[in-house]
Amino acid sequence: MVLPRLEHVGIVVGDLEAAKAFFAELGLEVAGEMSVEGRAVDRITGLGGVRSDMVMLRTPDGHGKLELIRYRAPSSPGGDPEAPSNAPGLRHILFEVSDVEGVLARLRPHGGQLVGELVEYENSFKLCYVRGPEGIIVELAERIG
Structure with a gap:
């Protein structure tokens, strides 16, 4: 099988604690937290000087995972938090x-x-x-x- 499963969905956020609290209130459980940086991370993301914090959350059944990522560096161009539900992209x-x-x-x-x-x-x-x-x-x- 070429695609055995969907591992997780990643969402970049500015306020990691607020996003974590929102999804915890929804019922997701914290599976782990970590900070990453270094050349390998830069190469994977296509960015330079990456420093980021991540929280992995999982559904109570253990099958679904959601990764919340806050980039401390480099700075982000920002997004549109009011984007309508039909805007292109993961919505x-x-x-x-x-x-x-x-x-x-x-x-x-x-x-x-x-x-x-x-x-x-x-x-x-x-x-x-x-x-x-x-x-x-x-x-x-x-x-x-």
Whole structure:
């Protein structure tokens, strides 16, 4: 098999602690934290003088991983934390939850804001987009059918 699995999704953030708290409140668990720098990291990223801090989070079932990365150097050109959900690029990640209203209430103190509305979709899921730290869009799905 050429592609045995998806290992993780990486997201670059400016405030690593805020992003970590948001995803921990969602239910992800910290699997590890580290800082990296050096020639090998520069070569991998195509950047010079990289110094970064990373947190690896995993879903409770252990199958999904999310890597949050804060670059201390080099400086970033920045992004658009208000980018609409149809802007080109990696735009959202989806997590299935058991109580979407409860999750929304827990995420609000961590900056979580609905992008649109919470909708019952075809009697199968309650779905919504939530914008969190750094403008990251998370889709929440509660199975109802």
